[in-house]
Amino acid sequence: MTDSTHPLPNDIPQVQMQGWGHYLRFSTDHKVIGVQYLFTTFLFFLMAGLLAMIIRAELLTPASNVVDRPFYNGLFTLHGTMMIFLWVIPSLVGLANYLVPLMIGADDMAFPRLNAIAFWILPPAGLLLVSSFFLPHGSAQAGWWSYPPISLQLPSGQPINGEVFWIVSLFLIGVSSIMGGVNFITTIVWMRAPGMTFFRLPIFVWTVLSAQLLQLFCLPALTGALILLFFDLALGTHFFDPLENGDPIIYQHLFWFYSHPAVYVMALPAFGIFSEIIPAFSRSPLFGYRSVALASFGIAVVSVTVWVHHMFASATPGWMRLLFMASSMLVAVFTGIKVFAWTATVWKSKLHLETPMLFALAGVVMFVFAGITGVMLAAVPFDLHVNNTYFVVGHFHYVVYNTITMAIFAAIYYWFPKITGHLYSEGWGKLHFWLTLVGANLAFFPMHPLGLQGMVRRISSYPPEYQSWNVVASLGGFLLGVSVLPFIANIIVSWMSGLPAPRNPWHATGLEWATTSPPPEKNFDETPVVRRPPYDYGDPKVTVTEGQNS
Amino acid sequence: MITVLEYILLAALIAVDLMVSRWIGIQAYGWMPVEATQEAQRVDDLFSFLVAVGAFIFLGIVGVIAYSVVFFRAAPTDYTEGHPGRGNWKVEVLWTAVPTLLVLWIAFQSANIYGQLNILGLTPIVERLNPLESPAYAREPSPNPAAGPKPAPPPQPEAQPTVVVAKQWEWSFRYPNGVTSRELHLPVNATTPLLLKSQDVIHGFYVPAFRAKQDMFPDRDITFAVTPTQVGQYRLQDSQFSGEYFALMLAPVVVEEEAAYGQWLEKIAQNPPDLPRLVAEEQAHPPRRLFDSGWRRGDAIAAAADEDAIALRDQASPP
């Protein structure tokens, strides 16, 4: 059998492109489903980005003079919901769908039909959410947390209202995520090729494993909260109504029990992407592979015990505030392990700065910034000042945009030759990178000083002294809108007429590079057997002695 | 192997990083609003400390990455291998243990400062069910440690609280002498107990200059205390999203000398001032906007709230 960790010499594949048709049909091929996820979620990304630009237009001036206030509330509610549940989480699921079976040497996911069903729930659920903009009383307007009692009050007696649409849509997305989670866990545990032991899995697979475990064991709490909220909203119960003996704080606990780990459902695969790209473009093995792999699990475990840091200013007793402050700060230890590992990998290596690496390195640097503000936010006394201000919004966007979305772009460029069989245009990619980097920092950095000065989030008009930073943020936001244009152009043109890609354009290790670009229907011509450690870069004069067990 | 020269260079770089981050930490005081309470000084001390530590780490990591990007570049076609280092358990243990100690230290510092803040917390439900039981976690208002220039006077626990009432979308304040106003006046250098009440949804009591924030829940009173140390005009802002006119839930906060405070109380008892009502004004004269969705329904909520306002205000009397 072939030793597949070391890819075969580069050759141009015989596989011809089958056209676009199969991406529009019900398919059980994980590669087709992966691309379907990426394409669908990117459309939602564009829509949610458009909503953000209207928000930024409103905030150009202190007065409320662009859209009326209920509409503004609908804008930020749907912007948040769509970006999180219809872009970041499912687009990473799409990447994982494409990559995990290839990386572990499997011919498909464990349950291909379940995989397809999970995907096809997503577009109708998303469209349902978007369609709520056209209801007579508008979309949900209670923020993406949908805290009762405000979320119960806004529908004002309409049986069909934006809030119901929001709940049903999120419930459906949750069902889809659980299907996906079951599928990923089973795939990673059962479908690994011979010799692909846990400590030979690429870090991306480790991070998908821990992220999907979080989905499986935290997302049901949100489902439970949504069920109760739906009863309150549509069937007249009072679980969360404080004026009728209910308790809104229970909703907050259930909501954050999922929605804090949700950040790691998004961030962990992004860390995985960094861990793939940085070694490949520094031609060095990932420093401290094992501790990075285990740190993924550490993050997953600790992140289940920190949710109350979102409720420091809520009705939480002092002991709870201090306990959850300590646990929240421990997350920094595990993310620190990863950041140090990437830094050590880059140190004294041979760096290639192609587009994926630019996105990855910038993502790491901005993640360090986001991590530091994150530790600050965990400190209760400081959090009591900036909680629910733009400081939190800034921190969060440094995580989800400047880190995770950067990672998604890095991944799309990195695996573009594998997915499409064509090379993308490096110049357009770099243009996209610089526009994104400048736009993202202009848009999200000013939110930190604004929050420190006390500008509360979710307001559609603000005192005039906050204007200057807001103008900068708005200009950055519009620049971000422009920055996706070269990306879209690059993807379309390169896919249609890019140079044909060899098997392994980056000279990278990993099983996905051992098969053709794009891979054949069952991924590998014969089942690969793994005999080498992952990230087998490094000085060729140094050989790897095999363990006793392989 | 690391030579002596490299050790000296490393030490020098760390020293520079320390100095620069310390300087940034001092700058951080200037990024915050006015400090109008002693709590604000404590929070700003913590913030400065956090910024200094954060800047040290950020500059350290980014410095290494930036140095690598500049000096460890491969030629475009050179796909030969980089360094062979797969790991070093000593280094890995070090960069796990040191951050652990560091965050525990930060947590300890923060807990320390938290202990000096005057947050009495939520009236526990146990107390609501059985009023004889003492609150489970409310602390007695304690004088702040003599950290600031003006030491706080001894607290007056017997003092009647000022009742802060939030409703959609207006603040009102009921003073111990029974007067109600839409302006929060506080005597300087005195601890004023506050009773936070909400009438409809969750609101948030937030005065940036006080660095104080606390959510307010309907039917669950929250005791709170502020000790302003600086005379001036500040702003109270609703910090928990509360619906259509959320952005207009602002109220002026006036901190003044004890005597002026007393005079003001007497003055408004005779003729209540006619303060602007932001929401009513906007409803009466809707501003010109580029786009109108027609989703508006807050008018109905505001009208309904006004009807019960009198009944609920009686309910909002101190216990």
Next chain:
Amino acid sequence: MRHIPLDERPIRYDRWIDRLPRWLQRFLPKGGGTAKDHHGKGMFGVTVFLLSESVVFLSLIFAYSALKATTADWLPAGVKGPEVSTFVVINTVVLLSSSAVIQLAERAIKKERLTRFRLLWSLTVLMGSYFLVGQAIEWSQAEFGLRTSIGSSAFYVLTGFHGLHVLVGVLLQLTMLGRSLIPHNYDDGHFGINATTLFWHFVDALWVVLFTIIYVW
């Protein structure tokens, strides 16, 4: 030439898997290359799903307990809440003993005794349906409605969500019963039957927890 040790020696956990009880072994893979074990990965997937589903119940139970511990008017004065009655106990006993019956049915199919399997399996369907009917009677006779108070709402949501799972279990059982009539249905093993059995045990175990917190507490 410098040798560096292979950092990622596979963990030999095949050996301790062998020491585990049989029923547990079928949920655990033995190293790489198990992709063709369709029954194994199917059961693993079902197990993972049920663990996840139990968190939905956990969150509802958390809400129930937190509300019950803190709410002043759990049920209005004078209204009789859910209580342990002979009716409820019989219902519970029937549901729990159906777990034993379905286990016997599963064993029968393993020994390829098809008639015995169909008999026992149908008995399980009847017992599950009996429980559902009993639940419906209890609902219709309750002194309180969904909107009476927090306590009554919580009662209906919790028992209703569990009842939904019982219903799904019964429907799954009926499907499997129908499939048992298809010739050569069991050529690839008994995945459907094993999965349904596991689901049924899950539903029964949940009832023990719910019974305790609804009727005993």
